[in-house]
Amino acid sequence: MCDFCRKHAEKYGKWYLNPKGYSEELFYKLTALDRILNRKPRKEREMWKYSDAAWYPLPISRTLDLVDWVAKPLVGGLIKLIGNFIAVREHAGQVVPLEDAHKIVELSEGQALFPCMCKRLFKGDDEYKCLNFTPAPDLAEKHPRGWRVKWLGKEEAKEKLEEFSEKGYVHAVFWWYGLPQVICICNCDVRYCYAARPRLWYDIKKAYVKAEYVAEVNPDKCSGDMPRCGNCVVRCQFGAIKLTSGKARVDPYKCFGCGQCRFGCEENAITLVDRNTHLIAKGLW
Numbered sequence: 045m046c047d048f049c050r051k052h053a054e055k056y057g058k059w060y061l062n063p064k065g066y067s068e069e070l071f072y073k074l075t076a077l078d079r080i081l082n083r084k085p086r087k088e089r090e091m092w093k094y095s096d097a098a099w100y101p102l103p104i105s106r107t108l109d110l111v112d113w114v115a116k117p118l119v120g121g122l123i124k125l126i127g128n129f130i131a132v133r134e135h136a137g138q139v140v141p142l143e144d145a146h147k148i149v150e151l152s153e154g155q156a157l158f159p160c161m162c163k164r165l166f167k168g169d170d171e172y173k174c175l176n177f178t179p180a181p182d183l184a185e186k187h188p189r190g191w192r193v194k195w196l197g198k199e200e201a202k203e204k205l206e207e208f209s210e211k212g213y214v215h216a217v218f219w220w221y222g223l224p225q226v227i228c229i230c231n232c233d234v235r236y237c238y239a240a241r242p243r244l245w246y247d248i249k250k251a252y253v254k255a256e257y258v259a260e261v262n263p264d265k266c267s268g269d270m271p272r273c274g275n276c277v278v279r280c281q282f283g284a285i286k287l288t289s290g291k292a293r294v295d296p297y298k299c300f301g302c303g304q305c306r307f308g309c310e311e312n313a314i315t316l317v318d319r320n321t322h323l324i325a326k327g328l329w
């Protein structure tokens with residue numbers, strides 16, 4: 045079990061399956077300081093700022109390229125420490141397979157697509173693939189210069205998730221200014237993701253936490269027949285699955301448990317297993 049589940053899952057097994065994470069009461073909760081200063085709660089204030097980001101210049105990406113600094117031993121260690129500290133308290137996420145993404149939609153209230161902020165900044169185009177939940181879309185719509193959102197029903201939202209899966213995007217549940225507040229499911233191309241990049245490039249683990257699962261291949265089912273096969277390898281955005289001696293093999297150190305490899309396998313040779321029960325992947329978040 046990850047730290048987040050230990051603290052927030054209660055009887056629901058996973059932190060993001062706890063209905064509390066979707067309540068407006070939690071979103072609008074005021075601190076004592078908010079009351080004294082007679083101001084709106086932080087989650088609402090930040091959402092307002094986020095909506096302003098709809099007008100950021102396109103693209104501004106490279107300004108956050110920290111790679112040279114992270115490579116330096118002392119400075120790099122400090123950046124990682126601060127990065128992990130901020131990620132948990134602000135806005136970051138955990139990979140979830142499609143099945144859990146569907147459960148999240150069931151728990152959520154209003155569902156609406158936003159353009160992916162990351163792809164906007166890194167690539168300069170607006171792709172509507174960030175599935176947000178009430179009250180985020182309501183606030184974005186109220187903002188005079190905010191995002192134009194596309195409202196969906198629950199079934200439509202699930203169909204969209206399947207469509208994103210077909211494209212090979214990784215689903216990740218994102219919290220908003222602290223757990224367990226769930227704000228959205230991002231559907232990521234990790235090359236452009238502002239959460240996945242710090243994780244993959246700079247090893248800031250809390251920015252993009254691995255799923256509660258890990259993939260396993262049944263060698264008896266895997267045909268491993270290149271060039272016809274190997275679809276699983278192509279679909280893995282993390283380079284975690286390879287063909288060795290005619291069989292697909294998962295590297296449990298690299299696997300994020302997104303489950304995308306499964307959808308490329310006509311032999312149904314790949315399953316997701318509970319990370320907590322996996323001999324090697326257990327504890328690798």
Ligand code: SF4
Binds near residue numbers: 258302306
């Ligand atoms: S092997 Fe790759 S695609 Fe499959 S679950 Fe792991 S990270 Fe995801």
Ligand code: SF4
Binds near residue numbers: 273
């Ligand atoms: S797609 Fe399936 S059958 Fe093909 S190599 Fe991957 S696991 Fe094996």
